[in-house]
Amino acid sequence: MMNQRAVEVKKLVKKYGSFVALKGISFDVEKGEIFGLLGPNGAGKTTTLRIIATLLTPTSGTVKVFGLDVVSEANKVRKIISYLPEEAGAYKNITGFEYLSMVAKIYFSNRKDQEEALELGIKIANLGDKIHDKMKTYSKGMQRRIQVARALMVRPRLAILDEPTSGLDVVQAMEIRNIVKRFSRELGITVILSSHNTREVEELCDRIAILDQGVLKEIGYVDELLSRYEVKNVEELFMKVIGFDQTGSSTR
Amino acid sequence: MTKLAPLLGKDIKDLIRDPRIMIPFVISALIMPIIGVVIGTSYQQTITAVLTKPITAVSIVCLDNTTYSKVLLKYLESMSNVKLYTYHNLSDALANSPTNSIIVIPPGFGYEFEHYLEKGGNPPQIIVVQKVRSMGMGLKSLRASIAASIVINALKSIAMEIYNVSPHVIQVVTNPAYSIPLVFIVNRDVFLPASPQYINAITIPLIIVPIIVAIIGGTILQMSATSMALENEVRTLETLLTFPIPRVYIVLSKIFSSFGVGLLGSTLNIVGFWLYTMIVINSFGSIKSFSSMALPRQLLEALGIKNLVNPIALMVPGPSMAVAVALSAIISILFLAVLGVLIGSLCSDVRIASTFMSVIMPPLIIGVYFIGFVDPLQLPTNVLYGLLSVPLIQTAIVSKLAITGVWVEYIPVGLLLTGAETLLLGFATAKLLNMDKLACIQYRLSRRFRR
Incomplete structure (x- = not known):
């Protein structure tokens, strides 16, 4: 059990009617790492994360989170994960404090644990007095900080972040990346995130997997992949792996 | 929970x-x-305006030349509280009458009234037209009934004079008892x-x-x-x-x-x-x-x-x-x-x-x-x-x-x-x-x- 992996995905297939979103992908995520799923729109990133988060069921294949099957042991999985959907909004008429407080009460029964989680959430969100304002007054960046705080404050063993900086400006996106990097390390949280932002993935992730049209095209440590493909950055790597040259023309 | x-x-x-x-x-x-x-x-304002405001003028279109119609017209002309305007056809009255209530006495009215007085049967008919230019509520149409009551009361009085009957007898005949309906x-x-x-x-x-x-x-x-x-x-x-x-x-x-x-x-x-x-x-x-x-x-x-x-x-x-x-x-x-x-x-x-x-x-x-x-x-x-x-x-x-x-x-x-x-x-x-x-x-x- 000591070497148990955070996530084990084996021959995962997901079909929506006749459309096959995932075509038998397999990969592992090690404990404590930040793992990035990179791919163009429609590659199957969100579907993969939703299956890991117990929201969707696989058509075939297995997914285990710390050894727990996401289908047959979904309730146990939900206790050790937290999930941040892409473009997640907020409850407009409750305050950030009330929201974090609700989440703490849902995850923890003990009052001391609830208070600690809430304190951590407030620290991660770093909204100052605005934490007591209704969330409808928050900017998009503030809303995302609350959501990221919500996802990390419960100290999940695995945080699943779907496009955590999608729709944010450069500064807001950098703030979110810093939060994820700092607190995942400090709290020992394994993170699996999806993005089509190559810079974000390069900056945040230890290992990456490149998905395209439901197929896992490449997986490995960032440095190792860059040297293997003889490219300077993840953007070039990404283009090369999915079959485009640097001018954007298809080589597939 | x-x-x-x-x-x-x-x-x-x-x-x-x-x-x-x-x-x-x-x-x-x-x-x-x-x-x-x-x-x-x-x-309440409509009720006040429609039902409590008396009619002070009516127009009469008399299309009957019998004695009883002339008696009725004469009776109405003699009323001090109602001014009377007479016309010979309804379209003229509708176009020119200064009043909103127009009473039409149809041809044969006098014969029908005479027959009703002597033998009973169906009462004679009069037609009352209420001219309106606008309506706040449908209640305005009730003014026609009020105008009609002027003629009805005049006919009652004529009948009482003919038969020499006192008003209270007419009241008894038309309203012999007061009913209290309950559910x-x-x-x-x-x-x-x-x-x-x-x-x-x-x-x-x-x-x-x-x-x-x-x-x-x-x-x-x-x-x-x-x-x-x-x-x-x-x-x-x-x-x-x-x-x-x-x-x-x-x-x-x-x-x-x-x-x-x-x-x-x-x-x-x-x-x-x-x-x-x-x-x-x-x-x-x-x-x-x-x-x-x-x-x-x-x-x-x-x-x-x-x-x-x-x-x-x-x-x-x-x-x-x-x-x-x-x-x-x-x-x-x-x-x-x-x-x-x-x-x-x-x-x-x-x-x-x-x-x-x-x-x-x-x-x-x-x-x-x-x-x-x-x-x-x-x-x-x-x-x-x-x-x-x-x-x-x-x-x-x-x-x-x-x-x-x-x-x-x-x-x-x-x-x-x-x-x-x-x-x-x-x-x-x-x-x-x-x-x-x-x-x-x-x-x-x-x-x-x-x-």
Whole structure:
């Protein structure tokens, strides 16, 4: 059990009617790492994360989170994960404090644990007095900080972040990346995130997997992949792996 | 269940602080009495203008040259309080008459009157035309009847002179006794005054209670559907579904929060509607005149008619019926809250939920209105039992039956059935809270509604 992996995905297939979103992908995520799923729109990133988060069921294949099957042991999985959907909004008429407080009460029964989680959430969100304002007054960046705080404050063993900086400006996106990097390390949280932002993935992730049209095209440590493909950055790597040259023309 | 409390708290706060939800409730509580005052005042003004203002001038189109018509014209000309304008045809009178009331004496009127005086049979006819340029209310047409009474009274006087009869004899002949019509509500053991001026007061409770039920039901259905659709729209449902809580808690939280906030809002609605009803009924004069009406109370009491009540008092049901109404209302509200959650969860955004609601609501409202205007006991038994098995419509029927205190044996069965329907719907909704199913249905609905 000591070497148990955070996530084990084996021959995962997901079909929506006749459309096959995932075509038998397999990969592992090690404990404590930040793992990035990179791919163009429609590659199957969100579907993969939703299956890991117990929201969707696989058509075939297995997914285990710390050894727990996401289908047959979904309730146990939900206790050790937290999930941040892409473009997640907020409850407009409750305050950030009330929201974090609700989440703490849902995850923890003990009052001391609830208070600690809430304190951590407030620290991660770093909204100052605005934490007591209704969330409808928050900017998009503030809303995302609350959501990221919500996802990390419960100290999940695995945080699943779907496009955590999608729709944010450069500064807001950098703030979110810093939060994820700092607190995942400090709290020992394994993170699996999806993005089509190559810079974000390069900056945040230890290992990456490149998905395209439901197929896992490449997986490995960032440095190792860059040297293997003889490219300077993840953007070039990404283009090369999915079959485009640097001018954007298809080589597939 | 301790995990349900924070979810419920979140949902209640989110609903109750939403100005789009609470402002309409507060406004309806404030605006309905104001509407009542406006309607009542304008109604009373119209009554005053139409019924109490005397007619001081009329135009006569006499198309009959018989003796009796000439006598009638002469009599009318001699009246000091009514100025008379005479014309030879109706179109001339309509175009040029300075008065709004035009009385037409048709050819042969005198012969018919003479025949009526001597042999009885059908009375002669006169035609009264009331010219109007605009109408605030239909009551203006009553001026024609007032104008007609001028001629009728003139003819009465002519007849009295011919037969040398004193006015009181005519009064006795035309109105030999004063009747006091009463309605006895069998199951409530009460009497109501039943003369025409109390009809409004008797009818309004029978219609208004089902309407109130419809308002509450519609409000709660709309609120729970919107609340759930919003979770989909801003993608908070995805987060909720990954929380370590049973999915049924998400449904229960939505149901109870919609139920609580909807009940609070509906109470405000009911208060507003109640005040509106009282003000409007008062303007009809029924309540005021009830307390001071000239009923021979001593005679009635001597006859054992002691519990003569104001019709509005019927709106407070007896204890057993009150329990049935309350149970039915709770079940209906819960059912609609669950239905709203189900509809909302199927809709990817609030606009689709609203479109969906516009399809779901009319049949429910029509059903409740139907109950408002129908006597439930006149329905075929199987139809009545069928309707008593439908939430909301059941509440409308039971509350209507409560007014007359009628207990139908099927009511407990209907309550059990609607309770079971609510549980089943809740169970199905909880089962449906699955991204696989929801995503598939939402996708199909989005395509259908956005075409």
